[in-house]
Amino acid sequence: MLKNSFSKIESWLDERYNLNPVRNLLYHKKVPTHKHSFWYYMGGITLFLFCVQVLTGIMLLIYYKPGEDSAYESVRFIVTEVRFGWLIRNVHSWSANLMIFFAFVHMFSAFFTKAFKKPRELTWVTGFILLLLAMAFGFSGYLLPWNELAFFATKVGTDIVGVLPFIGEDLREILRGSEDVTGATLTRFFGIHVAVLPLIFNVFLIIHLLFVQRQGMHEPEHFQKLSEEKKKFIPFFPNFALRDALLWLIVFNILIFLALFFPWDLGLKADPFTPAPQGIKPEWYFMFMFQTLKYIPSHILFIEGEVLGIFIFFIAGLIWMLVPFIKFKERAKAKIQPLTLIGILIVAFIVLMTILTYLGL
Numbered sequence: 001m002l003k004n005s006f007s008k009i010e011s012w013l014d015e016r017y018n019l020n021p022v023r024n025l026l027y028h029k030k031v032p033t034h035k036h037s038f039w040y041y042m043g044g045i046t047l048f049l050f051c052v053q054v055l056t057g058i059m060l061l062i063y064y065k066p067g068e069d070s071a072y073e074s075v076r077f078i079v080t081e082v083r084f085g086w087l088i089r090n091v092h093s094w095s096a097n098l099m100i101f102f103a104f105v106h107m108f109s110a111f112f113t114k115a116f117k118k119p120r121e122l123t124w125v126t127g128f129i130l131l132l133l134a135m136a137f138g139f140s141g142y143l144l145p146w147n148e149l150a151f152f153a154t155k156v157g158t159d160i161v162g163v164l165p166f167i168g169e170d171l172r173e174i175l176r177g178s179e180d181v182t183g184a185t186l187t188r189f190f191g192i193h194v195a196v197l198p199l200i201f202n203v204f205l206i207i208h209l210l211f212v213q214r215q216g217m218h219e220p221e222h223f224q225k226l227s228e229e230k231k232k233f234i235p236f237f238p239n240f241a242l243r244d245a246l247l248w249l250i251v252f253n254i255l256i257f258l259a260l261f262f263p264w265d266l267g268l269k270a271d272p273f274t275p276a277p278q279g280i281k282p283e284w285y286f287m288f289m290f291q292t293l294k295y296i297p298s299h300i301l302f303i304e305g306e307v308l309g310i311f312i313f314f315i316a317g318l319i320w321m322l323v324p325f326i327k328f329k330e331r332a333k334a335k336i337q338p339l340t341l342i343g344i345l346i347v348a349f350i351v352l353m354t355i356l357t358y359l360g361l
Contacts, residue, residue, distance in 0.1 A: 025213070025236065025237075026236070026237040027235070027237065029216070029235070029236035029237070030233035030234065030235060030236060031217050031233060031234050031235075031236055031239075031240045032217055032219050032223055032231065032232070032233055033232045033233060033234055034220060034222070034223045034232070036109075036113050036220055039106075039109035039110075039113060040217055040240075041243070041244055041247050042102055042105050042106035042109055043106050043212070044244045044247070044248070045102045045106075045247055045248065045251055046099055046102040046103045046106050047205075048248045048251065048252075049095045049098050049099035049102060049251070049255075050099055050134075050205075052091065052092075052095040052099075052252075052255070053092065053095050053096060053099060053137075054198075056088050056089075056091050056092035056095065057092060057194070059088050060078065060088060060089060060092060061194065063077060063078050063082055063085070064078070064144070066144070066186060066187055066190040067183060067186070067187070068146070068182065068183030068186060069183075071144060071145065071146035071186055072145060072146040072147060072266075072269040072270065075089070075144075075145045075146075075147075075266060076266060079266060086263065087259055087260075089264065090258075090259035090260075090263050090264055091255060091256070091259045093264045094255055094258045094259050094262075094264075095255055096137065096138055096141065097138075097283070097284070097285075098251070098254075098255060098258075099134060100131075100134050100135060100138060100285050101285075103130070103131045103134055104131070104285070106127070107127060107128065107131055108343065108347060110124065110127065110218075111323075111343050112340060112343055113218065113220050114218075114220070114221065115218035116323060116324040117324060118324070119215060120211070120215060120218060120324070121324035121325060122211060123208065123211040123212060123215065124321075124323070124324050125321055125322075125324070126204050126207050126208040126211065127208055128320065128321045129204050129321075130201065130204050130205060130208060132317075133197060133200060133201045133204065134201075135285055135286070136192075136197055137193065137197055137201070138283055138285065139154075139157060139283075139286075140189045140192045140193040140197065141189075141193050142154065142283065143181075143185065143186060143189045144186070144189065144190060144193065145266060145267075146186055146269065146270050147266055147267040147268060147269060147270055148267055148268045148269065148270050148271065148274070148277060149267055149277065149280070150270065151181060151270035151271075151272070152276040152277065152280050153280055153281070153282055154181055154185065154189075155180075155181045155276075156280060156282070157282060157286075158172050158175050158176055158181065158185075159172070160293070160306065160310065161175060163304060163306045163307050163310065164307070164310060165307060175188065175189075176188070180272070181272070182272075279360070281357060284354060287353065287354045287357040287358075288349065288350045288353035288354050288357075289309075289313055289353075290357060291353040291354070291356050291357040292309060292313075292353055293305070293306055293309045293310075296308065296309045320346075323339075
């Protein structure tokens with residue numbers, strides 16, 4: 001009975017919208033299986049966590065009231081009065097961090113397996129832009145509870161933007177809405193977080209997913225060298241999709257565990273007239289940049305240290321985004337190719353700087 005109902009619905013839709021492309025995706029798309037196949041699932045996990053972000057964000061938006069006199073109180077109401085509000089807020093906060101973590105893992109796995117090479121250059125570029133937008137989500141959302149830590153961290157973050165030559169001061173004032181972090185800053189960050197960034201993010205996400213769907217899964221070099229008889233594939237549906245769903249379930253359980261046993265403290269309400277707490281630090285995904293800027297001298301020749309550091313990070317990020325278009329000479333007998341070595345050094349640098357920040361060195 002149920003099967004007949006589904007068949008009738010499918011026939012009705014097929015007659016009007018031609019479902020053959022959907023059938024091809026579900027029943028004819030295949031995924032390569034090899035020793036690096038596990039990394040294929042990182043993008044799906046990142047997408048799953050983004051969906052969690054959207055769902056929990058909408059739930060929080062029902063009760064959240066942006067404003068200097070209402071933001072902190074509305075978040076406190078959510079975590080103390082709304083049924084399971086504390087859980088929704090914790091899941092939202094932890095899923096944001098896990099999403100960015102898996103986005104980094106996805107990016108570096110694509111780099112080390114050389115999935116950025118022709119013809120997937122634009123897939124890499126759109127993926128990198130999505131990572132930057134995810135970090136912007138984190139930065140803009142950090143201020144919304146309007147607590148003490150978020151207030152001063154935002155002040156430090158926008159001050160760093162202000163040191164940019166030519167446009168820094170204007171850009172800082174645009175972000176803040178005034179010369180200092182005020183209720184106007186909160187309102188702007190709220191608008192950026194719930195309207196501007198989701199619009200831009202979804203556009204790039206759709207483009208990124210279309211590129212992946214059009215070109216299929218990347219086949220590593222060692223897999224490409226195999227004869228067609230030795231290459232192994234699994235159907236995208238149901239085999240790969242079910243494995244993906246199983247990983248989503250595992251990640252969701254980890255997410256709930258973190259939300260239950262490591263809740264996010266609301267802290268004290270922001271007060272511009274109190275001194276900044278000691279040891280203010282950004283979120284972990286900004287820490288490697290924060291720590292690097294600390295090590296740079298205040299002046300190098302005639303250039304301010306912060307300006308030079310930000311400029312270096314900007315150029316490095318631009319090169320990283322455009323790496324598919326840069327020709328790298330590979331050494332035939334080298335155990336580690338130069339490009340792979342560069343990637344290892346970048347990962348080591350990020351991890352080391354992050355650890356040094358937590359150690360307070």
